Structure formats: C-alpha cells, structure tokens
Amino acid sequence: MSDPLVRFDRVAKSYDRGTVVIPDLSFEVGRGEFLTLLGPSGSGKTTTLMMLAGFEAPDHGRILLEGRNIIGVPAHKRNIGVVFQSYALFPHLTVAQNVAFPLSVRGRPRAEIAERVRSALAMVRLEGFDDRRPNQLSGGQQQRVALARALVFEPKLVLMDEPLGALDKQLRAELQAEIRRLHRELGVTVVYVTHDQEEALALSDRIAVFNEGRIRQIGPPQELYDHPCDPFVAGFIGENNRVEGEALGRDEDGWLAVRLAGGAVMKAAPVDVPPGARRVLLSVRPERIALAHAEAEHLGADALSATVVETMFLGDHVRVRARLADDCVVTVKRPAFANDPRLRPGARVALAWSAEHAIAFPADQTIAGRLHAAERA
Amino acid sequence: MSAIGRLLWVVLAAATALFLVAPLLVVVPLSFSSGSFLEFPPPGLSLRWYKALWQSPFWRQAGLNTLIIGAAATAIASLLGTSAAIGLWLAPLPCRRAILGLILSPMIMPVIITAVALTFAFAPIGLAGSHWGLILAHAALGAPFVVVTVFATLSGFDRALLRAASACGAGPITAFRRVLLPLILPGVVSGAVLAFATSLDETVIVLFLGGPEQRTLPRQMFAGLKDTIELTILAAATVLIAASTLLLVAARLLAARSARLAPAAPR
Numbered sequence: 001m002s003d004p005l006v007r008f009d010r011v012a013k014s015y016d017r018g019t020v021v022i023p024d025l026s027f028e029v030g031r032g033e034f035l036t037l038l039g040p041s042g043s044g045k046t047t048t049l050m051m052l053a054g055f056e057a058p059d060h061g062r063i064l065l066e067g068r069n070i071i072g073v074p075a076h077k078r079n080i081g082v083v084f085q086s087y088a089l090f091p092h093l094t095v096a097q098n099v100a101f102p103l104s105v106r107g108r109p110r111a112e113i114a115e116r117v118r119s120a121l122a123m124v125r126l127e128g129f130d131d132r133r134p135n136q137l138s139g140g141q142q143q144r145v146a147l148a149r150a151l152v153f154e155p156k157l158v159l160m161d162e163p164l165g166a167l168d169k170q171l172r173a174e175l176q177a178e179i180r181r182l183h184r185e186l187g188v189t190v191v192y193v194t195h196d197q198e199e200a201l202a203l204s205d206r207i208a209v210f211n212e213g214r215i216r217q218i219g220p221p222q223e224l225y226d227h228p229c230d231p232f233v234a235g236f237i238g239e240n241n242r243v244e245g246e247a248l249g250r251d252e253d254g255w256l257a258v259r260l261a262g263g264a265v266m267k268a269a270p271v272d273v274p275p276g277a278r279r280v281l282l283s284v285r286p287e288r289i290a291l292a293h294a295e296a297e298h299l300g301a302d303a304l305s306a307t308v309v310e311t312m313f314l315g316d317h318v319r320v321r322a323r324l325a326d327d328c329v330v331t332v333k334r335p336a337f338a339n340d341p342r343l344r345p346g347a348r349v350a351l352a353w354s355a356e357h358a359i360a361f362p363a364d365q366t367i368a369g370r371l372h373a374a375e376r377a
Numbered sequence: 378m379s380a381i382g383r384l385l386w387v388v389l390a391a392a393t394a395l396f397l398v399a400p401l402l403v404v405v406p407l408s409f410s411s412g413s414f415l416e417f418p419p420p421g422l423s424l425r426w427y428k429a430l431w432q433s434p435f436w437r438q439a440g441l442n443t444l445i446i447g448a449a450a451t452a453i454a455s456l457l458g459t460s461a462a463i464g465l466w467l468a469p470l471p472c473r474r475a476i477l478g479l480i481l482s483p484m485i486m487p488v489i490i491t492a493v494a495l496t497f498a499f500a501p502i503g504l505a506g507s508h509w510g511l512i513l514a515h516a517a518l519g520a521p522f523v524v525v526t527v528f529a530t531l532s533g534f535d536r537a538l539l540r541a542a543s544a545c546g547a548g549p550i551t552a553f554r555r556v557l558l559p560l561i562l563p564g565v566v567s568g569a570v571l572a573f574a575t576s577l578d579e580t581v582i583v584l585f586l587g588g589p590e591q592r593t594l595p596r597q598m599f600a601g602l603k604d605t606i607e608l609t610i611l612a613a614a615t616v617l618i619a620a621s622t623l624l625l626v627a628a629r630l631l632a633a634r635s636a637r638l639a640p641a642a643p644r
Binding site for chain 1: 541560
C-alpha cells in the first residue's frame with residue numbers, strides 16, 4: 001500500500017506483564033478502506049482496535065496514522081470516531097445533545113453545531129428524534145445515534161467494536177446495509193471488529209482473520225473464502241468440511257493426490273504441505289461437494305462412498321450429513337430443487353468434488369488442536 | 378400466618394414506630410407551648426419560643442455558626458469524598474479495600490476519640506477554638522458518607538461512557554465535568570446531605586474544640602439545658618428536625634429523578 005492511513009508496525013501487547021495478547025502485529029489500512037478484524041473472542045482483535053483508539057497502549061512497536069506515530073497521543077486528541085457495542089450514549093443528554101457532544105467539546109459555534117447535528121441525524125434516518133433520551137430508543141435507534149455521534153465531527157477514521165453484537169438478526173442486517181451505505185457515501189475509513197464471519201463477508205473490502213493475537217490471513221472476502229491459507233481460516237470463514245488423508249505425491253500440474261480412508265484417491269491443491277508430509281487435512285466447502293444416490297464403485301476412482309446420517313430441508317437448500325469410511329462426517333449443501341426423497345438416513349451415496357475446490361493442509365497436530373480450541377470459543 | 382399472628386405483627390411494628398418517633402411527638406408540640414415549663418400536655422399554643430429563638434442573639438449566632446460550619450464542612454467533605462471515590466474506582470490499586478476501610482474509619486470511630494485526638498492535634502497549630510478547626514473536623518466526619526454514596530453510584534456507571542467521551546474529543550477534565558459528574562451527581566448530593574446532617578447535630582467535637590465563638594445549635598441547646606430550662610431549646614430542636622427532614626426528602630427526590638433519567642449500564 002503506497003499511502004496507508006493506518007500502519008501497525010511490529011506492535012506487541014501483553015496484560016499484567018504476563019499474558020501476551022499480541023506478540024508481533026503489522027498491517028496497514030488503506031484510505032477509504034473498510035477493514036474488518038475477524039476472529040474468535042480472545043484473539044486480540046478488540047485489543048488491536050483499542051490500541052488504535054488510544055484506550056490501550058502497546059508495549060512495543062509503532063502505530064502510524066497518516067505517517068505520524070500516535071503512540072502516546074491520548075485518545076481525545078486522535079480525532080478518531082468510535083462506535084461501541086454497548087452504544088455508550090450519554091444517558092443524561094438528549095439525542096441531539098449526544099450527537100452535538102464531539103462538536104461542542106471542540107468549541108464549534110452554536111449555529112454550525114445545530115446544522116451539523118441536523119444533517120448527521122438525517123444521515124442515520126433519525127430526523128425528529130432530537131429531544132428523545134437514549135433510554136426512550138430501541139437498540140437499533142441507539143446504535144444509529146452512536147453512528148451519528150462518531151461521524152458528526154468528520155473523522156477520517158472510524159472504529160467500530162462489534163457495533164451490532166447486541167441486536168437481533170433482522171436489525172443487524174438492516175444496520176449492516178446502513179453502515180455500508182454510510183461508508184460508501186462518506187468515503188470514511190472504517191476498521192470494524194466482529195466475530196461474525198457473515199457480517200465480515202457482507203461489509204468488508206478486506207478482512208484480517210485473527211487468532212491468538214496474530215493475523216492468520218488478510219485479504220478481500222472472496223480471496224479468504226476461496227483460498228484460505230490455513231485450516232483455521234478455512235474453518236472460520238464460511239463452513240468447511242475437514243477430511244483426513246494420506247499424501248501420495250504431486251502430479252505434473254501440482255495437484256496433490258490424497259488417499260482417504262476407504263481407499264478413494266482425491267486430488268487437492270496443497271497449501272504449505274512440505275514435500276515429505278504424510279498426513280494431510282483436506283478442506284472442502286459443503287456447496288462444492290456433489291452427491292449422488294449411487295454406489296461409489298460404479299462412478300469411478302475419485303468418488304467416495306458414504307452413508308447418509310441425516311437430511312435437513314432448510315427452505316432454500318438441503319443439507320445432507322454423510323458418514324465416510326473412517327467415521328468422519330461431512331456436510332453437503334444442495335439446492336432445494338435437488339431434494340431427493342431417497343436420501344434417508346442409512347442410504348448409500350457417492351460423494352465427489354473437483355480438485356480445485358479441495359485444499360490440502362499439513363495435518364499438523366497443533367494446528368488441528370488450535371482449530372478445535374477456536375471452534376469451542 | 379394466623380389472624381392473631383398478623384395482629385401481633387402489626388402491634389409490634391406500630392410499637393416500634395411509636396418508640397422511634399415518640400421524642401418528636403413530645404418535642405414538637407411542646408415547642409409550640411404557651412407555658413414556661415416542660416409540662417405535657419402544653420397549657421396552650423403559641424409561637425413565643427420561636428420568637429424568643431429568633432430574637433436571642435445567642436441563638437441567632439449559634440444558628441449562623443451551624444450554617445457556616447455545616448456548609449463549609451459539607452463542601453470540603455463533598456470535594457474530598459468524591460475525589461477519593463472516583464480515584465478508588467478508576468485506579469486498579471491492589472489494596473483498594475484497605476484504603477477504603479481507612480477512609481471510612483471515621484464512621485465507626487467513637488466520636489469522643491476523634492474529638493480528643495483532634496483537640497491534641499489542633500491546639501498546638503491554633504486550630505482549636507476556631508471555625509476552621511470545627512470545619513475540618515466536621516469535614517473529616519462527613520467525607521466517608523460522600524465516599525460511600527458516590528462509590529455506590531459509580532458501581533452502576535458504564536465505564537464505556539468515559540471512553541466514548543474521550544473518543545468524542547473530550548479531555549479528562551471535560552469528560553469529568555460533562556459526563557461523569559452529571560451522572561454521579563445524585564450520589565454526591567445524597568452524600569453531601571448526610572455530611573451536612575452529621576455536622577448539624579454534632580455535639581461532642583464542638584464541646585471539645587469549639588470556643589464561645591463557635592457555639593452551634595446543638596452546643597447552645599446543651600448549654601441551655603444545663604443553665605436555664607427554657608422551651609427555646611425545643612423550638613431549636615424542632616427547627617433542626619425540620620431541616621433534617623427537608624434535606625432527606627430533597628436527597629430522596631434527587632435520587633429518584635436520576636434513576637428515572639439514567640437507568641444506564643449496558644444491557
């Protein structure tokens with residue numbers, strides 16, 4: 001990035017001189033970009049945001065805002081808007097007074113404040129709510145006020161810490177659209193923290209996937225979805241099946257041949273698999289698996305035989321869970337129109353996928369362990 | 378509960394309440410007596426003792442002293458108590474409980490001990506027999522009440538509000554003045570009311586530290602009981618009771634108002 005707005009340069013942070021939250025973090029945020037920090041709780045994403053806001057101080061490293069090191073600059077002098085999960089509206093002030101607060105502490109003239117508060121409330125579609133108190137508003141309305149308050153002083157950078165975490169699903173979708181619109185219309189740079197991968201996919205220009213205080217992968221949503229760099233990212237962004245297998249070797253096109261339990265040999269794109277590795281972990285998206293009500297032997301060497309465990313009709317799609325030879329259960333997503341009444345529990349089926357939709361990771365015990373830990377969190 | 382049990386319960390409650398307010402039932406009507414002696418029931422009703430109270434230079438001076446000392450002590454106690462409570466709340470001190478205990482110790486310390494100690498401490502530095510000596514002593518007695526009430530109010534305060542203020546560009550002083558203080562004000566006020574009430578009826582320290590110039594209402598009543606048994610004392614007592622009641626009602630109303638304004642804290 002030639003001229004980033006924000007740059008983290010080898011930032012480290014630990015709490016109580018013991019627990020290391022962030023060992024060594026470097027990344028950049030481009031001007032006008034919508035970057036989401038995504039990760040399970042305790043992965044360091046919120047700490048990162050709080051350091052950028054100025055509420056936490058890093059132990060080492062530099063944080064640059066427009067090329068200037070802001071370590072040591074107190075939060076109130078950073079000119080960064082912040083939206084909190086708890087809304088953090090001032091309960092003793094009206095909606096208009098809340099939105100006016102950043103302007104009035106900056107000593108703006110009264111007429112200008114009134115005008116900008118009016119347009120900020122219009123921007124979040126809360127005209128006419130000026131004299132209400134925060135406790136007279138719904139959660140969604142409160143968060144709109146918080147958005148207006150964070151944007152009214154026209155900061156270049158706005159930070160949002162799980163702003164939709166306390167809202168129900170429908171309201172969340174509505175406010176996601178609103179936030180996307182505001183980002184587009186105002187051209188403001190947003191750094192957004194969430195643990196909800198769907199939200200991250202819906203909103204972001206780029207996503208940084210956090211785990212254990214490190215960025216595992218950073219990139220546009222589709223890149224992370226299609227080309228995860230490790231099993232953690234594969235499992236965290238969208239749904240993924242994991243199947244263990246034995247690496248046999250690479251062909252001339254670079255595909256890795258993997259023998260699965262039961263004998264079928266599948267091809268996959270290897271990621272970070274060292275040449276001598278034996279055990280690998282295949283990662284395949286549920287919507288990329290083809291399923292046929294047939295015996296695998298009749299279909300060819302690259303079909304897997306499986307037994308249906310259960311079939312769920314979910315309106316727009318059907319999910320079939322099927323057990324492989326090694327008791328590993330995979331999920332298959334099929335369009336609703338392909339619903340097949342014969343896919344009852346116990347039915348014999350064949351599964352297959354094309355090589356480009358399967359990724360082989362080294363079946364490193366520690367990575368698998370971490371993955372499970374992350375899943376539990 | 379049986380009917381008899383319930384009846385017993387009511388009788389017991391009524392008896393307890395009567396026991397608590399009995400002094401008022403005697404003092405207040407007697408202060409309106411037209412007679413000259415402590416006789417009950419009063420022979421007739423009049424305002425003569427209130428008139429005497431108002432016209433006596435001694436009582437007027439005592440009332441003035443009470444107000445000056447009480448107001449100044451309350452101001453100091455509120456300032457110190459609020460700062461101490463906020464400091465304890467904000468700072469992650471390891472021995473917070475111990476510090477809190479130390480600050481609250483004047484509440485449980487027998488007043489006579491405090492009085493003796495203060496007399497010895499204040500005499501050499503010229504604070505005995507001065508308004509300032511009494512003001513400082515009463516501030517020390519009142520500050521713990523402010524600490525307790527402010528600390529209780531702060532426990533329901535959402536810390537994210539301070540971060541939000543800071544993210545809005547408010548420095549620590551602006552954030553305190555415009556966000557923290559308005560929200561904890563009910564705690565500060567009810568603490569101040571308690572501190573003032575403490576000063577209002579404090580007698581022991583005034584006996585030890587106060588000279589003739591520092592006679593407060595309770596001190597004047599004490600002296601009056603010893604010298605002349607005048608019903609002016611009862612009028613003064615009624616005034617004190619009325620003042621305390623008004624203060625407590627005001628504090629309750631404020632607390633109710635703030636509870637309506639800010640059931641803050643995150644959901």
